[in-house]
Amino acid sequence: MDNVMAQLESLEVRYEEIQEMMADPEVIADTKRYMEITKEEADMREVVQKFRKFKADKEEIAGNKEIIADGSDDELVEMAKMENADLEAEIGKLEDEIKILMLPKDPNDDKDIIMEIRGAAGGDEASLFAGDLLRMYEKYAETQGWNVSIVDSEQTEVGGYKRVAIMITGNKVYSKLKYENGAHRVQRIPVTESAGRVHTSTATVAVMPEYEQVDIDLDPKDIRVDVYRSSGAGGQHINKTSSAVRMTHLPTGI
Numbered sequence: 001m002d003n004v005m006a007q008l009e010s011l012e013v014r015y016e017e018i019q020e021m022m023a024d025p026e027v028i029a030d031t032k033r034y035m036e037i038t039k040e041e042a043d044m045r046e047v048v049q050k051f052r053k054f055k056a057d058k059e060e061i062a063g064n065k066e067i068i069a070d071g072s073d074d075e076l077v078e079m080a081k082m083e084n085a086d087l088e089a090e091i092g093k094l095e096d097e098i099k100i101l102m103l104p105k106d107p108n109d110d111k112d113i114i115m116e117i118r119g120a121a122g123g124d125e126a127s128l129f130a131g132d133l134l135r136m137y138e139k140y141a142e143t144q145g146w147n148v149s150i151v152d153s154e155q156t157e158v159g160g161y162k163r164v165a166i167m168i169t170g171n172k173v174y175s176k177l178k179y180e181n182g183a184h185r186v187q188r189i190p191v192t193e194s195a196g197r198v199h200t201s202t203a204t205v206a207v208m209p210e211y212e213q214v215d216i217d218l219d220p221k222d223i224r225v226d227v228y229r230s231s232g233a234g235g236q237h238i239n240k241t242s243s244a245v246r247m248t249h250l251p252t253g254i
Contacts, residue, residue, distance in 0.1 A: 047101040108209040109175035118163040122201025125190040127160025130203040146170030224248045
């Protein structure tokens with residue numbers, strides 16, 4: 001813990017520097033710089049607050065120990081002992097929380113996501129399960145204060161989804177939903193089953209962090225355009241209508 005404490009002391013110094021910078025008119029005037037600083041401050045805020053609480057509890061324990069060592073007032077001594085017991089428990093909890101907060105973070109954790117849900121094995125019941133998953137994620141997002149919007153969808157006749165893509169925006173979305181990636185399975189008697197038999201259905205969930213937009217300069221001289229037309233006898237549009245166009249970026253081959 002000594003090594004962690006040294007890191008926390010440095011982190012607190014940096015946090016105080018950032019707060020001063022956030023009040024600097026020159027930094028405020030630089031929108032990009034100000035956004036970077038405010039993001040760094042937000043990332044550090046929780047661990048610094050817990051570290052300060054940890055130090056305050058330590059100081060309070062030290063003060064109570066002086067009262068206990070003095071021993072001149074039995075009632076105060078008893079109160080100090082009871083308070084220290086509570087403070088020691090709180091310190092233990094803070095230590096665990098701080099250690100977790102100090103672990104290396106996934107660089108994508110703060111990003112918004114695009115989630116795609118697809119009905120897989122199970123026919124109509126799989127599409128209904130995909131719809132249930134969609135509503136589950138929408139409800140969870142609501143509890144987190146996130147925003148959800150449907151980007152693309154393909155519904156089935158029974159009211160489910162063959163596939164649906166949604167965008168979820170908010171605070172640390174990817175960090176809380178990245179482990180939803182993969183296949184999900186349900187065993188139940190579906191509404192599509194008339195004989196009351198239990199069915200096993202699956203749906204797949206893909207979670208992709210949203211990447212920041214970048215500006216790319218393309219020189220038209222670096223672009224080759226190939227046009228393809230239909231061939232063969234007959235048809236008034238044969239050899240007249242472009243049926244495929246391929247654009248190639250020559251420096252990269254893309």
